[in-house]
Amino acid sequence: MTLTEHYTKAAAQLCLTQPSLSNAISSLENELGVALFEKHGRNVALSKYGREFLPYVEKALAELEQGADKIKESASNAQGVINVGFIYTLSSHFIPELISGYRKVEQKPNIRFALQEGTTQDECTADLIVRLKTGKIDLVFASLVPKDSDVEFVPICEQKLVVLLPYDNPLAQNNEIDLKDLEPYPLIHYSGKPGLKREINRQYAKVNLIPKVCCEVGDDVSMAGLVAAKIGIAIVPENPTFRNFDIKILPIGNPKYKRIIYFGYMKNRQETLPIQKFKKYVIDSFKEFTEQAL
Structure with a gap:
């Protein structure tokens, strides 16, 4: 002027x-x-x-x-950044495949994803939801969701628990596992994921067993390596990464278990266009499951 x-x-x-x-x-x-x-x-x-x-x-x-x-x-x-929070069991394949699919559809090279993994006592909920509500993340993928009138939670998929066994384990010949048959075998358990560890203990309790823990580690990829080394067996959320190990992966027939993954976002927050488009992509991708679950 x-x-x-x-x-x-x-x-x-x-x-x-x-x-x-x-x-x-x-x-x-x-x-x-x-x-x-x-x-x-x-x-x-x-x-x-x-x-x-x-x-x-x-x-x-x-x-x-x-x-x-x-x-x-x-x-x-x-405006070109999408901040996404998620529980660690989705980090190795679910989140990468979701982002890859979105990039192929949207073809926006300037869009960046800032990814944050949740590691709290209840596996994600408290920490990730606090970050969501304070604006540190825009969208969240969680398994344990609190009742919160400010946040919309949409069920998008189911994550199953599977048993990892050495190939020479007698149970490896089965098509599925009854947890009561695991009594003789030492369990490789979680050390740093209290929520998931507690859930596995609940599954044992349903068949009146207490797991015989031989060692504890922080992540399921390490657990798969220990199973391949014949240290013990492990119960983990299903993950395609396990196919890279020389182990048998079997579903659990008894007790039945269903772990729902939810997609969460703030109900009344003003969002940038990239966030809106990615949110729509996620909801549309899992629309069939959501309609069945609701």
């Missing part, structure tokens, strides 16, 4: 009426207790105090302009 010493021209540059500009200047002069301008016919000129005040005004305007540019840049970058 160019410097002018004419009220009408200045008002036009500022998209204001002349009376509004005059009132604003008068208010500022009253606040400072000095006259910033002196009249010279139809024009005005900066007074002694106006010239002294001008560098501070210019500096303030420059700071505001720099701040506005920074905010615009941040907003532009944020």
